[in-house]
Amino acid sequence: MANPKSLCNFAPPLQKGAFTTAHKTQLVNYLRGIITMKKDLHPSNYREVAFKDMSNEEVFITRSTVNSKETIEIDGKTYPLVKLEITSSSHPYFTGKQKLVDTAGRVDKFLSRYGDRKKKK
Numbered sequence: 001m002a003n004p005k006s007l008c009n010f011a012p013p014l015q016k017g018a019f020t021t022a023h024k025t026q027l028v029n030y031l032r033g034i035i036t037m038k039k040d041l042h043p044s045n046y047r048e049v050a051f052k053d054m055s056n057e058e059v060f061i062t063r064s065t066v067n068s069k070e071t072i073e074i075d076g077k078t079y080p081l082v083k084l085e086i087t088s089s090s091h092p093y094f095t096g097k098q099k100l101v102d103t104a105g106r107v108d109k110f111l112s113r114y115g116d117r118k119k120k121k
Contacts, residue, residue: 050079053087060087 049064050072059072061079068080089095 048079049082050074051082051084051087053090054083055086055090058087058089060089 043065045065045067046063047065048061049066049068050059050061051064052059052072059074061074064082066080066082068082070081070083071078072081073079
C-alpha cells in the first residue's frame, strides 16, 4: 500500500477495474481530512490582488504574488493594483469582436495607409 501521508500514489492505474481498495481508502481519508495538504506550500506574499484592464476599465480580484506600487480601494478594502493593457474581457478572441486593439495605433496607421483590401469598390 502507498504511504498514507502522501497523495503522489493517489491516481489509480489506467487498466479497467484497477481502482483498488487501497485507492478507495486513500480517497476517503483525504476527503475526511485525515490526509492533509502540505504545510507552507504557497509563498508568504500570496494575497488578493486587483487587476485592472486599461482598455475597458474592468477590475477583477484574484490571488497572486505579483508586486505592485499602486493600490485601489474596492468595497472598503484596499488591494494592490496591477494595470494591464488587455485581458480576456477586452481581447477580440474572447469577446468575439473583430476590432483590432492597439495602443500605439500601428494597426490604424496601416489600415489608413493601405486600406481594407477585402472591400469591393
